[in-house]
Every structure is written in structure tokens, then in C-alpha cells.
Amino acid sequence: xxxxxxxxxxxxxxxxxxxxxxxxxxxxxxxxxxxxxxxxxxxxxxxxxxxxxxxxxxxxxxxxxxxxxxxxxxxxxxxxxxxxxxxxxxxxxxxxxxxxxxxxxxxxxxxxxxxxxxxxxxxxxxxxxxxxxxxxxxxxx
Amino acid sequence: xxxxxxxxxxxxxxxxxxxxxxxxxxxxxxxxxxxxxxxxxxxxxxxxxxxxxxxxxxxxxxxxxxxxxxxxxxxxxxxxxxxxxxxxxxxxxxxxxxxxxxxxxxxxxxxxxxxxxxxxxxxxxxxxxxxxxxxxxxxxxxxxxxxxxxxxxxxxxxxxxxxxxxxxxxxxxxxxxxxxxxxxxxxxxxxxxxxxxxxxxxxxxxxxxxxxxxxxxxxxxxxxxxxxxxxxxxxxxxxxxxxxxxxxxxxxxxxxxxxxxxxxxxxxxxxxxxxxxxxxxxxxxxxxxxxxxxxxxxxxxxxxxxxxxxxxxxxxxxxxxxxxxxxxxxxxxxxxxxxxxxxxxxxxxxxxxxxxxxxxxxxxxxxxxxxxxxxxxxxxxxxxxxxxxxxxxxxxxxxxxxxxxxxxxxxxxxxxxxxxxxxxxxxxxxxxxxxxxxxxxxxxxxxxxxxxxxxxxxxxxxxxxxxxxxxxxxxxxxxxxxxxxxxxxxxxxxxxxxxxxxxxxxxxxxxxxxxxxxxxxxxxxxxxxxxxxxxxxxxxxxxxxxxxxxxxxxxxxxxx
Numbered sequence: 001x002x003x004x005x006x007x008x009x010x011x012x013x014x015x016x017x018x019x020x021x022x023x024x025x026x027x028x029x030x031x032x033x034x035x036x037x038x039x040x041x042x043x044x045x046x047x048x049x050x051x052x053x054x055x056x057x058x059x060x061x062x063x064x065x066x067x068x069x070x071x072x073x074x075x076x077x078x079x080x081x082x083x084x085x086x087x088x089x090x091x092x093x094x095x096x097x098x099x100x101x102x103x104x105x106x107x108x109x110x111x112x113x114x115x116x117x118x119x120x121x122x123x124x125x126x127x128x129x130x131x132x133x134x135x136x137x138x139x140x141x
Numbered sequence: 142x143x144x145x146x147x148x149x150x151x152x153x154x155x156x157x158x159x160x161x162x163x164x165x166x167x168x169x170x171x172x173x174x175x176x177x178x179x180x181x182x183x184x185x186x187x188x189x190x191x192x193x194x195x196x197x198x199x200x201x202x203x204x205x206x207x208x209x210x211x212x213x214x215x216x217x218x219x220x221x222x223x224x225x226x227x228x229x230x231x232x233x234x235x236x237x238x239x240x241x242x243x244x245x246x247x248x249x250x251x252x253x254x255x256x257x258x259x260x261x262x263x264x265x266x267x268x269x270x271x272x273x274x275x276x277x278x279x280x281x282x283x284x285x286x287x288x289x290x291x292x293x294x295x296x297x298x299x300x301x302x303x304x305x306x307x308x309x310x311x312x313x314x315x316x317x318x319x320x321x322x323x324x325x326x327x328x329x330x331x332x333x334x335x336x337x338x339x340x341x342x343x344x345x346x347x348x349x350x351x352x353x354x355x356x357x358x359x360x361x362x363x364x365x366x367x368x369x370x371x372x373x374x375x376x377x378x379x380x381x382x383x384x385x386x387x388x389x390x391x392x393x394x395x396x397x398x399x400x401x402x403x404x405x406x407x408x409x410x411x412x413x414x415x416x417x418x419x420x421x422x423x424x425x426x427x428x429x430x431x432x433x434x435x436x437x438x439x440x441x442x443x444x445x446x447x448x449x450x451x452x453x454x455x456x457x458x459x460x461x462x463x464x465x466x467x468x469x470x471x472x473x474x475x476x477x478x479x480x481x482x483x484x485x486x487x488x489x490x491x492x493x494x495x496x497x498x499x500x501x502x503x504x505x506x507x508x509x510x511x512x513x514x515x516x517x518x519x520x521x522x523x524x525x526x527x528x529x530x531x532x533x534x535x536x537x538x539x540x541x542x543x544x545x546x547x548x549x550x551x552x553x554x555x556x557x558x559x560x561x562x563x564x565x566x567x568x569x570x571x572x573x574x575x576x577x578x579x580x581x582x583x584x585x586x587x588x589x590x591x592x593x594x595x596x597x598x599x600x601x602x603x604x605x606x607x608x609x610x611x612x613x614x615x616x617x618x619x620x621x622x623x624x625x626x627x628x629x630x631x632x633x634x635x636x637x638x639x640x641x642x643x644x645x646x647x648x649x650x651x652x653x654x655x656x657x658x659x660x661x662x663x664x665x666x667x668x669x670x671x672x673x674x675x676x677x678x679x680x681x682x683x684x685x686x687x688x689x690x691x692x693x694x695x696x697x698x699x700x701x
Contacts, residue, residue, distance in 0.1 A: 056391045057612040060377040066349070066389075111635070133613050136601045137378040138555065138665045 029115070033080050033087045037117055037127075040078045040091070046117060046125040051077075053116045055130040059108055062134040068103035071118035071126070077102070082129075083112025096121075108134050160448075160481045173239050173256075173492050179271050184482035185472025186362030187411060188276040190269055193284025193439035194461035194559070196318070197291030197302055197579065199503045201258035201490030202561035204462045205249045205526040206444065211631060211701055212421070214609030221420050221443035221458060232446050243464065243487040244444055250524050250564040256489060260463030262305050263495035263503055264488045268466050269309055270496060276470070278361045282368060283311045284439030284459070285417045288330070289318035290559050292575035293510055298326050301506035303333070308502055313337050313357055317373035317380075317417045317440060318559075321581045324385040339370020339415060341400045346389035355400050364411055364473045367404035369433075371397070371416040373440060375615035379605075381582055381665040392422060392612055394429060401432040410476040413437065420458060421611035427451035434478050435469065442528065442558045446485045455481070462561055464488060514572040519682040521569055522689045526562035527577060530606065531698065532621045534690045535560055535577050539674065540623025541690070542681035543660040547587045547671075550644065551595065551625045553661035556602070556618030569682055571675075578662075578675045585662045585671040593653035596639060599627065604635035619696075625651065626695030633700070645695060 029037075037046065051071040059065045069092075071077055077100065079089040084107070094100045100118070108114075115129045161182060212222030223231050225245050234240045242252035243259065272279050287306060288299030299322050306314075313336050319327055331338045331353075341355035356369040373379070376390040401412055414433050416423050419440040427436055428451050436456045444460030448469075455478075459467040465485050472480035507514065527533040536554040543552035560577040563569060590598075598620070605616030619629075628641040642651035651657070662674040682688060 054395065057610075058375060058378055058391075058615050060346075060382065060389055060391070131613075133604075133608075135378060135605060135615065136598060137615075138602075138663065 029082055029113070030087065033082045033115065036078070036080055036088050037115075040076075040117055041119070041125045044123075044125055046127045048126060048128065050120065050126045051116055051118045051128045053114065053128045053130050055114050055132050058133045058135060062108050062110075064105045065108050065132060066103065066105050067114055068101070069116045069128075070101040071116070071120075072100060073121050074100035074118035075121060076119045078117045079104070079106070080115040080117070081106055081108055081112060082115055084109050108132055110134050160483065173489060175267075175493050178486055178489065178492060179268065181272075181275070181468060181470070181484055182482050183275055184470035185480060187364050187366065187471040187473050188272060188279035189413065189435065189437070189467075189469045189471070190272055190279050190281045191284065191437045191457055191459045191467040191469065192265060192281070192463070192465075193417075193437070193459050194286040194442055195262070195283075195290075195302070195463050196286055196461065196559040197289055197294030198260055198462045198561065198576070199262050199291070199293070199301065199305055199506065201261035201264065201488075202462055202464075202576070203249075203253050203258055203564055204260070204464050205246050205524065205528065205562040206244055207529040208246045209530045209698075210443075211530055211607070213607050213614075213631065216421055216424065216611075220445055220449060221441070239487065239489065240446070243489075244446065246526075249526075249562070250566075253564045257491040259490055260488050261490045261495065262309065262463055263497075263499040264490050264493040265463055265466055266309055266496035266499040267493050268486055268488065272468055280312045280359060280361060280366070280368065281309065282413070282415045282437055283314035284415060284437055285314055285316040285372065286318045286439065286461075286559070287314065289321060289580060290576065291579055292514055292572050293507055295575065295579040295581075296510060297506070298322055299330060303330055304506060305499065305502055307335070308499055311336050312359065313339050313368050313370065313415060315339050315370035315372050315415050315417050315439075317376065318580070320376055320385045320388070321380050322384075323581070324388070327385070337370075339368065340372035341369050341396060342374060342390055342393045343372050344389045346387055349389075352388055356404055358404065358407060358409065362473075365408045366411045366413060367407070367409035368413045368415055369397070369400055369404065371414055371418055373417045374422065378615050379617070379665075381667065383667045384581070392418065392426065394426065397426065398430045401430060405432060411435070411471065411473045411478065419611070419614070420456070421614065423456055424449070424451055425611045427454035427456060435471070437467075440558075444485060448481075448483055457483070459485065461559070514570065516571045517568045518571060518574060518679055519569045519685055520687045521563055521567055522565060522687060524562060524565050525569070525573075525577075525690075527560040528558055528618070530556075530618050531696045532693045534693075535562075536621035537623065537690045537693050538682075538688060539577070539662075539678055540621060542678040543585060543662070544624050546677045546681050547585060547660035548658070549587060549624070549660035550646075550657045551659045552623035553598075553659060554621040554623070555661075555663040556606070556616065556620050557663075558617055569688065571679065574675050574678055574682070578678065580663065582663055582665070582669065583673040583675065584664070584669045585660060585674045585677045586664055586669050587658065587660045587671060589656045590659045591653065592642065592651040592655050592657065595625070595651060595657065595659070596642060596653065599639045599642070600635055603629060603631070603638045607631045607638065608635070622695070626697075628697040628699065630700040631698065641697070643695075
């Protein structure tokens with residue numbers, strides 16, 4: 001398995017205060033995200049199913065959010081953090097014999113969708129997205 | 142609100158099992174005696190006893206149930222999001238009865254004078270012993286939030302509660318506020334316990350490995366029982382994560398499914414989840430993870446006189462502060478729950494005879510502190526209560542104290558669900574003040590915030606309560622605000638719920654660009670500076686002598 005770090009900031013990094021920007025609960029993928037997906041797929045259509053993404057519902061620490069994916073039979077998996085200034089997080093590549101699964105920790109600037117796109121062995125693409133909430137915290141009754 | 146008929150159809154009546162619950166009109170008409178409170182139609186082969194969210198309350202207390210408890214989205218109007226007169230109607234109860242006093246807020250002070258305080262672990266001990274006399278191998282399960290919430294619990298770092306609970310001999314517990322004692326203290330206590338401290342969702346964050354036992358297998362009445370623990374999922378977010386830096390929590394639905402499968406492989410015929418998720422999170426979990434027979438819910442302090450069914454899972458809500466003990470008898474045959482009997486037993490402290498050995502043990506825990514506990518700080522002309530989605534009078538009092546003593550424009554007090562009530566005309570003792578404030582990060586900060594930042598805070602907290610998806614509700618009740626009013630439409634998305642933020646003393650709208658002096662307490666940030674909230678509030682109460690809290694109409698709620 002080869003991990004390409006596309007964005008050093010995204011994987012851990014210094015403890016920076018969570019950016020407190022009012023956000024809406026629903027998100028349309030940003031232009032930057034759409035561009036990253038298009039670059040990954042070469043513009044091919046992206047379906048759904050065949051890929052699982054595990055994220056916490058609410059980040060315990062927005063600076064290091066554990067995520068895991070599983071896409072049996074995938075050749076490559078692209079991970080994106082849709083609400084970050086630079087959405088690209090990592091691309092995982094798998095040999096034919098490898099289990100197409102992986103996990104990493106990413107930094108999320110604010111509440112947003114985390115997206116995983118997989119290129120399957122037959123050259124088709126599939127996608128899954130999960131909302132992860134980043135909150136100021138406190139007030140736990 | 143749904144009708145009783147719909148509720149029953151959606152719950153017990155629709156299930157394939159037969160069952161009985163202990164609250165009905167006939168019971169309400171009977172006089173209040175210990176025998177009547179304990180009366181129970183012993184059923185099946187397994188008995189579970191559930192107590193949860195005691196919050197350090199060794200002695201009987203008053204606890205006013207919420208007036209406003211909104212359910213969002215699909216659970217709007219479903220129990221436990223039914224209060225007051227609607228609650229009485231739904232459960233066929235009559236205003237003014239002991240049941241109405243125990244389970245709702247109306248006429249609280251006058252009913253409290255008739256029916257007295259509730260709870261007290263020496264009374265709970267009597268009830269537990271009576272159940273064990275009837276069913277010697279009953280399981281006693283503690284849902285957590287046990288080692289926090291009082292003067293003596295604070296000063297003994299939870300040891301008073303540990304000592305008294307040990308005398309009740311629980312079979313397992315789970316946790317939430319326990320971790321605010323700090324990880325070292327928690328582990329020090331856990332090593333001494335004769336029963337497991339369960340949490341299937343507690344992981345070591347560095348190695349991503351389970352940090353505590355996930356479940357315990359029991360054999361009772363010839364039935365193999367798995368009790369799985371689920372700690373409060375949002376621990377490092379809602380409470381200070383720096384106090385237990387290497388732990389990770391979360392709902393972890395997949396993990397729960399995996400643990401349920403594991404216990405079934407080990408032969409479990411009955412799967413019980415001892416949970417501190419909160420009612421709505423448990424309701425969602427029950428709908429998404431198969432194989433759990435009973436969820437003993439906690440965290441949200443709901444007291445329901447009947448189980449709520451979700452598919453084949455029975456949800457039990459046993460209240461808080463030692464006010465209630467639930468007895469649940471189950472008829473388990475061939476790995477299936479064929480029937481049940483359930484009773485939410487109200488602990489009327491003047492009716493149930495205390496267990497003398499436990500009374501003695503409680504008195505021993507309190508003896509070193511009696512002078513401190515009993516000192517009268519002032520008198521309240523109002524009921525003082527906290528529970529409810531928006532402001533309660535206890536927090537209005539605390540906010541007034543913060544504004545005056547810390548010379549602030551605006552005060553914030555966290556929406557905790559714990560904190561017993563005082564009735565109108567009662568002395569406020571130091572013990573009462575600590576019951577509403579005792580915790581391990583009490584510093585009352587004073588800082589400058591822009592209007593825009595205040596809005597962000599209110600929106601953030603509101604979404605942690607009113608997000609329509611329970612898995613995104615990490616919060617307590619809404620943060621309580623002094624010196625500022627606002628309007629809230631609970632149905633809007635985060636960022637647009639809160640409008641019309643107004644400075645009460647001038648009547649002017651809060652200016653996003655202007656800076657305000659804000660005082661508050663219970664910040665989850667490390668190194669928060671300021672005096673303890675109980676010192677700030679005590680000084681203020683003593684200056685007032687007699688405390689009167691004006692009716693609070695500064696929060697306008699829509700979308701309910």
C-alpha cells in the first residue's frame with residue numbers, strides 16, 4: 001500500500017484553534033472538491049455503493065480525526081475533506097492482492113463532509129460521504 | 142403530542158410479548174405505603190434493577206422534572222419529550238397525585254410539601270433488598286454519573302459514593318462524569334471495585350484498543366445474560382478532554398454490533414445494554430443495531446413509567462438523583478424474551494424506611510463536613526430548579542451572581558441536567574449550592590467576546606441539542622444566558638437558529654462587532670482562570686439574604 005501525502009497539514013500538524021465559522025448543516029461539494037474528484041476520475045461518472053467510510057459523528061479533536069475506509073476490489077481511493085481550504089487529504093493505491101482498506105487521521109477546519117472516492121478494478125468509480133461535526137464543545141449535561 | 146393509544150400501539154402493545162407495568166389509575170388511588178410502592182407481580186426468571194445518574198445524591202432531595210423537553214425531528218412529541226399535563230394525560234395520571242409530583246413539574250412546591258423529598262441511597266437500599274428477597278439473583282446495574290455532583294463527592298473525589306454504592310453491591314456500572322475526576326483517580330477507584338466498570342465504546346486513542354471491559358457475562362435464573370456497557374459517547378467534547386487525554390469514545394455503532402455478535406457467540410440468551418448514551422441516541426441505536434433485548438438508558442435523566450419499544454428492543458428510563466429505582470422482570474425462554482413486568486419505583490423518602498446500615502454509612506461519609514454542609518447562605522422565595530431545555534431559576538440565580546460579582550455585561554451558565562431543586566421559601570445551604578455546582582472545573586472566567594462570537598457559541602450549543610439527528614446531539618440542555626435575551630427557532634439549521642440577541646439592560650440589539658464582558662463557568666479549556674463558581678455564588682447569596690428570581694421571559698422559542 002502506498003500513501004501519497006497530498007497535504008501535510010491534513011495529517012496531524014500543530015494544535016491550532018478550531019476555526020469558528022457559522023456553518024450550515026448541509027453541504028454541496030465545493031468547486032475545489034469537484035475539481036479534485038474530476039482530476040482523479042478523469043471526468044468519468046461516479047456511482048455509489050461498494051465503499052464504506054467510518055468517521056466519528058462528532059470530532060473529539062478537529063486537529064486529528066480518525067477515519068477508515070474499505071472498498072473491496074479497489075485500485076485507488078481518494079480521500080477529501082470538503083470543507084477544508086485545500087480539500088485533498090490522501091490517495092491510497094493498492095496492488096491486486098492487497099485488501100483495499102486503510103485508515104488515517106485528518107484535520108478538519110470545521111463541520112463538513114469527508115468524501116472517499118474509489119477507482120474499482122474495472123475502471124468504474126464509486127463514492128461515499130459522511131458528515132463530521134466540529135464543535136466548540138462544553139456543556140455536557 | 143401523541144395519544145396514549147398511539148403510544149401503546151407504538152410500544153408495548155405492538156410487541157409480541159406480554160407485559161405489565163406498575164403504574165395505573167388503580168395504583169394512583171391507593172394510599173402511599175412502602176408495601177404498595179414495592180408491590181410487584183414477580184414474573185419470569187430474570188430480574189434487572191436499574192439506577193442511574195445519581196450525581197452524588199446520598200440523601201433525599203427535591204428534583205423538579207422538566208417543563209420544556211423538546212424532541213427534534215422524528216421524536217417530536219414522543220416520550221420522553223412529553224411534559225407536564227401532556228405527560229399525565231399520556232400515562233393516565235391525575236394531577237396532584239404522588240405520581241404527578243414524582244414525574245412532572247406542575248404545582249411542584251405545594252406537592253413537595255405534601256409528599257416530601259425523594260431518593261436517598263438508604264431508601265434505595267431498602268427497595269433493592271426487598272427485590273433481592275423476592276429474587277435473590279437479581280442484577281443491580283448502575284448507569285453512571287454516580288461519582289460527581291455534591292459537596293462530599295467533590296471533597297472526597299468520589300469516594301463517598303464509591304463506599305455507599307459498594308454497600309448496595311452493584312453487578313456492573315458504566316460512566317460519564319466519573320472521568321471528570323481525572324483518569325488517574327478513575328483507574329485508582331476501578332481497581333478497588335468488586336464489579337466491572339464497563340464501556341464497550343471507550344478506546345485508547347493512541348493504539349485504538351479497548352480501554353475498559355466491554356461486557357460481562359452472567360448466569361441468572363438459568364439464563365445466560367450479557368451486560369454490555371456504553372459510556373457517554375461525547376466525553377472529550379462535552380467535558381474536558383485534557384482530564385483523560387488518551388481516551389476516545391463515540392457512539393461506535395459498528396463496535397456495538399460486533400460486541401452483540403460476540404456475546405451471542407458466547408451463548409448470551411439475553412443481551413442488556415447498560416447505556417449512558419441518552420434516550421434519543423439509544424432509540425436510534427436500537428433501530429440500527431439488532432440483537433439488544435433491553436437498553437437501560439441514562440444521561441438525559443428521563444423517568445418513564447412504561448418501557449418504550451423499538452423493534453424488539455425495550456428501552457427503560459429510570460430518572461435521576463436517586464428518585465427512582467426500576468425493577469424489570471423478564472421471562473426468557475429459548476433465547477427470547479417472552480414476557481416482562483416493569484415498575485419505575487418512586488423513592489418517596491418519607492414512606493420507604495431507610496436501611497439502617499446504609500444510613501450509618503452515609504452519615505459516616507458526611508460526618509467530616511457537617512458544619513460546612515449545613516451552613517445557611519440565604520433563603521429563596523422561588524422554586525430553584527435547573528432541568529429543562531432553556532433557563533431554569535437555579536441558573537438565573539447563578540447568572541445574576543456572575544454579572545454582579547464579576548462585573549459582566551452577559552453571563553453564561555452551562556445547561557447541565559444535574560442539580561436538585563429547592564422549593565419556595567426554603568433555606569439555601571452550602572450543600573444545596575454545591576448540589577448545583579460541584580464539579581472539577583468550576584473556575585468562573587471573565588473575558589471579552591464580540592457579539593459575533595457570542596452568536597457562534599449559542600448556535601454551536603443549540604446544534605448540540607437541536608440537531609435532528611440524535612448522533613449529533615452531544616450537548617446537555619441549552620446554555621443559560623444572563624443579561625441577554627434571544628429568539629430561537631429550533632427547526633432551523635446551525636447558523637440560523639438564533640436571532641434578536643438583545644442586551645437586556647439597554648434593550649439594544651447585540652452588535653456583532655462590539656465587545657462585551659462575559660462571565661461564565663465550566664469551560665472545557667485547560668488553565669481557565671477565575672474563582673470557583675460556588676464561591677462567586679455564595680458571596681452573592683449572602684449579600685442578598687433573601688433571593689428572588691424574576692420570571693425569565695428573555696428566550697423566545699419557536700418551531701416546537
